[in-house]
Amino acid sequence: MFFQGYGYHGHTFEQTYVCYPVSFIDKPHLESGDKIIMPPSALDRLATLHIDYPMLFELRNSAAERISHCGVLEFIAEEGMIYMPYWMMENMLLQEGDTVKVKNVTLPKGSYVKLQPHTKDFLDISNPKAILETALRSFSCLTTGDSIMVAYNNKKYYIDIVETKPASAISIIETDCEVDFAPPLDYKEPEKPAVSAPLSKAHAEAQEDVVEPEAKFNPFTGTGRRLDGKQPQHQPPSIASSTTKDDRPIEAISRKHSTGSTSETSSHKPAGKLVFGSNPTPTDKQKDAAKEKEEPAKKEEPKFQAFTGKKYSLRG
Known part of the structure; x- marks a missing residue:
């Protein structure tokens, strides 16, 4: 079936035209949208x-296998010709006088679109979303993979359509569409400060070896002397007994003062002198614990003990 001799046939609209940019008919304002002029x-x-x-169309460049979508503004073109924005011709790799197939389609209303500006100066605009919303009023549909052009303040900004939902081509006429931005193509992440290299295991172990352990304080480990030069009648206990690992003598003295048991041992001590190493009468449990601590001590080699020799008198 043919219609008025122009080659239209079938129950759908599908026709091949020769395309030219809209600047050929003195309509440069159409560059800010996706509307075409048809015969x-x-x-x-x-x-x-x-x-x-509204009428929506699929544009197909069979030679380059490129597809896009558009709307229509007027039907004033010469027969066999259409006029389209030049940025659309660039998307479809079309030159002046190339042929393009036009077919009417129905597209779903868009719910989501992700955009990616070519240059980061688009984000320097005071309110890029408002500018984009105003610019998209001249568009009928968006196609994933296209690069649209937005004109603002005598400058052209190109933006890629990265993703559209619910389909790869959507209608944006009278619909609420969520807009998301991807980082611009020329965006570079700031360089992170250099992190110092970690020390090698051998170097770390060497530093640990240099650290010397702190000396532990052992109280009352000196020797006793009399002011008159004579040897003290009571010899101080051995160093081993006064510097045990858990400091038992000091603990015993503090316990003795706190329990008030000094009356049992005060009769065996000379007046005005301190005798280290004396403990209150131990209980059975304390005796057992003392035996367990003394058994490993017996196996140790004998240590030096001060003032354990024989006594001599100056008078001979």
Whole structure:
């Protein structure tokens, strides 16, 4: 079936045209949108079909296997020709006078679109989302993979359509669409400060070896002397007994003062002198614990003990 000799056939609109940029008909303002100019015969054919409004079309460049989508603004082009924004021709790799196939389609309303500016100066605009919302009012649909052009303040900004939902091509006429931005193509992450290299295991172990252990304080480990030069009648206990690991003598003295048991041992001590190493009468449990601590001590080699020799008198 043919329509008025222009080659229209079938129950859908599908026709091949020769394309030219909109600047050829002195309509440069159409560069800020996705509307094309079609011949009057196309309108006559579309009027006989039960199509959805607004009219949306698929543009196909079979030679380069590129597909895009657009709307229509007017039907004033010469027969066999269409005029389209130059940025759309660039997306489809079309030159002036190339042929393009036009087919009417129905697209779902968009719910989500992800955009990626080519340059980061687009984000330097005071309110890029508001500018984008205003610019997209001139668009009928968006196609994943296309690069749209947004003009603002005498400058052109190109933006890639990275993702669209619920389909790869969506209608944005009278719909609430969520917009997300990807980092611009020329964006570079700030360099992180250099992190010092960790020390090698051998070097770390060497530093640990240099650290000397702190000396432990052992109280009352000196020797006793009399002011008159004579040897003390009571010899001090051995160093081993006064510097045990858990400091038992000091603990015993503090316990003795706190329990008030000094009355049992005060009779065996000379007046005005301190005798280290004396303990209150131990209980059975304390005796057992003392034996367990003394057994390993017996196996140790004998240690030096001060003032354990024989006594001599100066008078002979």
